[in-house]
Amino acid sequence: MPKTQNLWSYKGEILQCLLMVYVWKAVSAQIRYSIPEEMQKGSFVGDVAKDLGMDRRRLPNHGLRIVPTIGRIQYFAFNIHNGHLQTSERIDREEICGEVEKCILKFQLIIESKLELLGVEVEITDINDNAPQFMPMEWKLKISETATLGDRLLLPKAQDPDLGINSIQNYRLSGSSHFSLDVQMEENGIKHAELVLEKNLDREEQAVHDLILTATDGGDPVRSGSAQIQVIVLDANDNAPVFNQSIYEASVMENIPKGSTVCTVRATDQDEGINREIKYSFQKITDKYSKNFLLNSTTGEIILKETLDYEASSLYQLEVQATDGGGLSDTSKVVVSVIDLNDNAPELAVTFVISSIPENSPAGTVIAILNVQDRDSGLSGEIKCFIPNNFPFQLKKSIDSFYSLVTDRALDREQVPSYNITVTATDHGTPPLLTSTVISLQVLDTNDNPPLFTESSYTFYVIENNLRGALIFALKASDPDWEENARITYSIVEGVMKIPPPSSYLSINSESGEVYALNSFDYEEFREIPFLIRAQDGGSPPLSSNVSVTVFILDQNDNAPEILYPSPPTDGSTGIELAPHSSEPGYLVTKVVAVDRDSGQNAWLSYQLLKATEPGLFSIGLHTGEIRTARFFLDKDALKQSLVVLVKDSGQPPLSASVTVTVVLADSIPESLSDISSISAPADPQSDLTFYLVVAVAFVSCLFFTFLLVLLAIRLHRWRTSQLCHSGSMNFSGVPVSQFVGIDGVRAFLHSYCQEVSLTADSRKSQFNISKTNNSDTLTNPLTGEVKDPIQAAEDLNLNSGDLIIIQVS
Incomplete structure (x- = not known):
């Protein structure tokens, strides 16, 4: 024993040295395994x-081991080489747990x-390792020959220490036709058998009936035990003994001396003579109980043979049988309860402890782990552990009987450099017993104050197109520490905004916290730069804090x-729109569509008609850009x-920006061609009128047939690309040209012109694009056919206010 204590002391000193430089935290966990009983020593339990x-x-390297339990047998061992939990002793469930239904062995790793x-909890499951057994194996029962049919004789109970299905499940009787077997279930689930008289007895015909009673369990394989029952037929004894109580209950202190009378049972019999003489005996008694109790067969006194120990067993159940001289009997149950005494003081053991801790250790840092046990039960086994209230520490119960001594709040070495903590464990017995131990702790000084910003986050604004190197803002952090621990340096934390990184746009002065712009910002490229600024002191190790x-x-x-x-022409020509002569006021001729890359008010667009061949003939929507006729066309109009x-x-x-729109007044495309030709190439009054008329008619006819061929080719082309038209795709480089409206940079589809023709006037060497619109002034969704207002009218803008910067689109 001294050598073992020295070994544990040596291991504890090595472990304490290794733990002095760490802050440890105990974590409660639970591992459960289940094994059958009677496994060989060294059998596998769990990985x-x-x-x-x-x-x-x-x-x-982890130092994983089983925590030894004080005063208990260690049934398990941990193999450090393969990590397996193994049995170190043969485990008999009946010996450890007795009749307890769920047998669990607990220990700690x-x-x-x-x-x-x-x-760790290991459940020991029952196996069918015990066969039913009668004690003794030969029984003699006596019955009067005057017994009536249906009379019952209580048969002996077989004993099987196994539980559940492995315990006794049935009884079977053989050897006589005068009796039958009735198996009944008691309230506690135990089955008992009674011998029922099925045929009248005749002592002169047969004085003794030899029967065999077999008890079987439900295990696999099934086990059984037999007893020989000898039924002796007697002359009339018609009164059986009767106990004055069906159940006798007795409570004794665990320190009751040997030889004391625990309980006295008594039965009476109304018969006379030998049939009135009663003998008492234990009907159901195990070896465990027979060592502790003795029954006086004459007086019915139950006497204590050995001292009782509450920790070994707190309850004993006995069955007593009273038999008269004629062989009739009665049974009663005796329940002996053992009262626990507070005869064991709490056992307090310090499993691990550290001797020093930094002052900036967080609340909940583990200082020590203690194991507290009390072998008593009830109030005498309930343990309370406590420490002085004026210390910044707390005792927390982790698992079972283990406590962790942890810090309750932050420590300050400048106020208290060391502590002597007294841990006291006391039970609730009468009188209470207690045990105490002292744990010494040194507090180490650290750099425990990081730099702090006045706010948790900052927001700043800068107008785009700023100057490079301009000061944007400045931040300041404070640190209550001194000297190097209070010297703060600032830096931008990378990795928050990956594309683009903030360091490519911003620079910070590490000493003053001033932030400068490295480049000129463009609102259309990106609208915000989120990043973190770190303030770090000069302590060892340095502390820092980040702000968003x-x-x-x-x-x-x-x-x-x-x-x-209209899109700007590439050859210098002007786009042409067609307006019939019969157009009424408000007729939609065309629509000017524009967008602006800016946002907000900077993207609100208005349209204005600066110049017109015939002022007052056309008007344009201020916010829609729609060009409509303002009056009827006159013959004098160009x-x-x-x-x-x-x-x-x-x-x-x-x-x-500006754009020039050309509108031709014509009812049809041929007429427009004729009108345009007359405009671009007027007739010479000196020429022969007939000759030019013939040439004009031939030219128009050729042009008309060319137009028909072009129109047919366009129709075929549209038919081949009908899927593209149905999906709503648009091609700005070809014809027809789709109209769009610009609202904050978003292009909305309006409508497409249905017909177009390309005319080349050789005399002018110019190309005209002639389009005919549908006279719709609303927007139609090509997929749903839903008609919507093209633009919500905003408040009128003063087009004459402010300076204008004109960009000509030619």
């Missing part, structure tokens, strides 16, 4: 290393490298409107009308 996710090759306790900063880019009006339709449209945004200063 602990696999269940804990540990590398078997590094098991010795400790991981010394993590200071982690793991509770978002820089929002504000928009400037730096993008002029872009006209999408067939070719040139309109200059100005598109202007609402920024400060406003930016604009």
Whole structure:
């Protein structure tokens, strides 16, 4: 024993030295296994290393072992080489748990490298290792020959220490035709058999009946036990003994001396003579109980043979039988309860302890792990552990009887440099017993104050097109520490905004916290820069804190409107729109579509008619860009009308763009061609009128047939690309040209012109694009046919206010 204590002391000192430089935290966990009883020593119980996710090759480094239990047999052992839990002793469930239905053995594993306790529960399942057994194996029963049919004789009960299906399930009787067997179930689930008289007895014919009573269990394989029952037929004894109580209950202290009378049973018999003489005996008694109790067969006194121990067994159940001289009997149950005494003081053991801790250790840091046990039960076994209230520590119960001494709040070495903590364990017995131990702890000084910003996050705004190197903002952090621990350096944390990284746009002064712009920002490229700024002190190790900063880019009006339709011609010609002579006022001739890359007010567009061949003949929507007729056409109106449209945004200063739209007044395409030809090539009054008329008619006829061929080719082309038209795709480089409207950079499809023709006037060497519109002034969804207003009218803009910057689209 001294050598074992020295070995444990040596191991504890080594482990304490290894733990002095770490802060450990105990984690409660539970591992459960189940094994059958009677396994060989060294049998496999469970793969602990696999269940804990540990590398078997590094098991010795973790220091995984079983925590020894004080005063108990250690049934299990841990193999440090393969991580298996094995049996170290043969386990007999009946010997350990008796009649307890669920037999569980508990112990603890400790991981010394993590200071982690793991509770292990191993359930010992029952196997059918005990056959039913009668004690004794030969019984003699006496019955009067005057017994009536249906009279019952109580047969002896077989004993089987197994439980459940492995215990006794049935009885079987053989050897006589005068009796039958009736098996009944008691309230506690135990079956008992009674011998029932089925045929009248005649002592002169047969004085003795030899029967065999067999008890079988439900195990696999089935086990059985037999007893020889000898039924002796007697002359009339018609009164059986009767106990004055069906159940006798007795409570004794566990320190009752040997030889004391525990209980006295008594039965009476109304017969006389030998049939009235009663003998008492135990009917159901095991070896365990027979060692502790003795029954006086004459007086019925139950006498204590050996001292009782509550911790070994707290309850004893006995069955007593009273038999008269005529062989009739009665049974009664005796229940002996053992009262526990507070005869064991709590046992307090310090499993692990660290002697020093940094002052900045978080609350809940483990200082020590203690194991507290009390062999008593009830109030005498209930243990309370406590420490002085004025200490910044707390005792927390982890699993079973283990407590962790942890910090309750932050420590300050400048106030208290060391502690002597007294841990006291006391039970609730009368009188209470207690045990105490002292744990010493030193507090180490650290750099425990990180730099702090005044706010948790910052937001700053900067207008786009800023100057390179301009100061954007400045941050300041404070640190209550001194000297190097209070010297703060600032830096931008990379990795928050991956594309683009904040360091490519911003730079920070590490000493002052001022942030500068490395480049000029463009609102259309990105609108915000989220990143983190870190403030780090000069302590060892250094402490730091991060703050979230978002820089929002504000928009400037730096993008002029872009006209999408009519698209600028590539050969210098002007796009032509067709308007019939019969057009009424409000007829939709065409629509100017424009967008602006800016946002907000800078992208609000308005349309204005700057110049027209015939002022007052056409009007344009202020916000829609729709060109409509303002009155009926007159004969004096020129067939070719040139309109200059100005598109202007609402920024400060406003930016604009213009486009020229040519409108030809004609009812049909041939007529427009004739009108255009007459305009571009007037007849010579000196020429021969007939000659030119013939040439004109031939030219128009050829042009008409050419137009028909072109129209047919276009129709075939449209038929081949009908899938593209149905899906709503658009081609701005070809014809027909689709109209769009620009709202904050979004292009909305309006409608497409249905017909187009390309005319080349050789005399003018110019090309005209002639389109005919449908007279619709609404927007139609090509898929659903739903008609919607093209643009919600906004508040009127003053087109004459502010300076105009005109960009000509020719």
